[in-house]
Amino acid sequence: MIGRLNHVAIAVPDLGAAAAQYRQMLGAEVGGPHDLPDHGVTVVFVDLPNTRIELMSPLGTDSPIAAFLDKSPAGGIHHICYEVDDILAARNRLLAEGARVLGDGQPRTGAHGHPVLFLHPKDFNGCLIELEQPK
Numbered sequence: 001m002i003g004r005l006n007h008v009a010i011a012v013p014d015l016g017a018a019a020a021q022y023r024q025m026l027g028a029e030v031g032g033p034h035d036l037p038d039h040g041v042t043v044v045f046v047d048l049p050n051t052r053i054e055l056m057s058p059l060g061t062d063s064p065i066a067a068f069l070d071k072s073p074a075g076g077i078h079h080i081c082y083e084v085d086d087i088l089a090a091r092n093r094l095l096a097e098g099a100r101v102l103g104d105g106q107p108r109t110g111a112h113g114h115p116v117l118f119l120h121p122k123d124f125n126g127c128l129i130e131l132e133q134p135k
């Protein structure tokens with residue numbers, strides 16, 4: 001069911017510093033910051049030849065990554081995003097298998113304008129999973 005790795009997301013305490021580090025120290029192609037108030041994060045995407053890195057910092061008072069950064073103030077890998085061809089079919093299959101789909105279970109529009117869903121990390125070996133239907 002899952003396909004390509006779309007991105008690996010890293011929660012960071014200082015988005016500007018993290019973006020500069022990827023650009024200058026690691027020599028990566030780094031985009032500009034985008035505020036996503038609906039998701040409570042500001043993101044910067046790093047383009048790699050085979051995938052993307054999503055650098056994220058909290059936005060607003062109710063960010064879903066605030067508690068994560070409280071526990072890991074230096075930052076850390078927050079989630080991985082797999083592509084699926086049909087996000088509703090994927091969701092229904094996962095629910096039938098007993099996995100917890102976060103939020104109200106309805107796909108939301110993600111950073112690339114495509115539908116996304118999140119799966120509880122406790123159901124997937126301690127790893128928060130995002131699913132994205134890329135087209």
Ligand SMILES: CC[C@@H](C(=O)O)C(=O)SCCNC(=O)CCNC(=O)[C@H](O)C(C)(C)COP(=O)(O)OP(=O)(O)OC[C@H]1O[C@@H](n2cnc3c(N)ncnc32)[C@H](O)[C@@H]1OP(=O)(O)O
Pocket residue numbers: 009036039041043054064065067068077078079081102103109110111112116118120121122126127128130
């Ligand atoms: C930019 C848009 C989009 C994109 O297109 O790419 C994004 O990526 S948005 C990214 C941010 N959005 C989300 O993360 C939405 C989904 N997340 C959630 O619903 C919540 O963050 C959560 C995963 C349910 C956690 O909620 P929280 O209130 O923080 O709960 P706890 O702190 O009590 O955590 C419970 C339990 O889970 C562990 N945990 C929390 N986050 C993670 C994580 N990222 N990876 C692994 N484990 C995680 C946490 O440590 C707790 O464990 P215990 O302490 O053992 O109970």
Ligand SMILES: [Co+2]
Pocket residue numbers: 007009054079081130
């Ligand atoms: Co993401």
